[in-house]
């Protein structure tokens with residue numbers, strides 16, 4: 001009788017244990033879907049595999065379309081965000097021609113974008129947040145295409 005009870009208790013603990021793991025997995029997946037920059041702090045290379053536009057992408061794209069390039073550099077061009085964006089207008093350009101994004105504000109750039117003519121955008125990603133840009137994408141419609 002005691003042995004049976006112990007087995008049942010162990011079984012229940014096992015089920016609860018499994019459920020917790022499952023819930024935690026769900027939570028991570030939920031984080032991934034709702035706030036992709038959050039998962040990036042785990043240095044997940046999978047993050048950079050995402051081809052869909054993130055909130056940060058949409059905000060940055062809107063920014064560079066909307067904001068007039070009236071100076072050579074704008075630091076923290078989208079203040080109050082969880083990420084930091086610097087815009088650059090290099091010599092010979094009358095528009096923003098590149099930008100950098102620090103997704104987790106740890107003072108290491110996670111991404112650098114080059115904005116070419118006709119709004120062709122090349123996005124280079126440091127998947128380990130070490131400023132080594134090991135991944136490269138171009139914008140095609142509202143998707144990032146890996147190069």
Ligand SMILES: [Ca+2]
Nearest residue numbers: 104106108110
């Ligand atoms: Ca960073």
